[in-house]
Amino acid sequence: MKLKKIHHIAVICSNYEVSKDFYVRILGLTPIREVYREERESYKLDLEVNGQYQIELFSFPDPPVRVNYPEAAGLRHLAFEVENIEEAIQYLTSVEVKVEDIRIDPWTQKKFTFFADPDGLPIELYEC
Incomplete structure (x- = not known):
């Protein structure tokens, strides 16, 4: 396969x-x-x-409520690639979506951050 x-x-x-x-x-x-x-x-x-x-x-x-913290086994989050993470964060905050601080991937040195959908599903933005 x-x-x-x-x-x-x-x-x-x-x-x-x-x-x-x-x-x-x-x-x-x-x-x-x-x-x-x-x-x-x-x-x-x-x-x-x-x-x-x-x-x-x-x-x-x-549907049952999602288990968030501590994290349960299973799908952890969705991740979307963006060209400019600062622009993406600026847009999300302008529509009242709470976004975490930018972090740096220690292996790739790329920027990423997280926010949540209305049910608390973590969504990651990863700058390409």
Whole structure:
């Protein structure tokens, strides 16, 4: 077996409209397809990042709260590449998203930072 690339990442949200607004309006991801699955009482929104299908946003009735600290085993965070981290942080703070201080990757010397989606899912910005 040879894996070619990551196809998509699925994110479950607690409030579909709030998370949809966050991922589409604030982060600027492009909706490809939105489906309401009546048998699951669930929305599924396919989103693309820079022309590539990458994120599936799901809603389910009463999903359990994400375990944050200490971190649990499993997916740790999403990471997006940006050209200018200072500009990205300036934009996010202008739309009232709290962003952590910039850190430097000790191996690559590249800048990175974290913020959270409406459900507390950590999202990393990594400067290329």
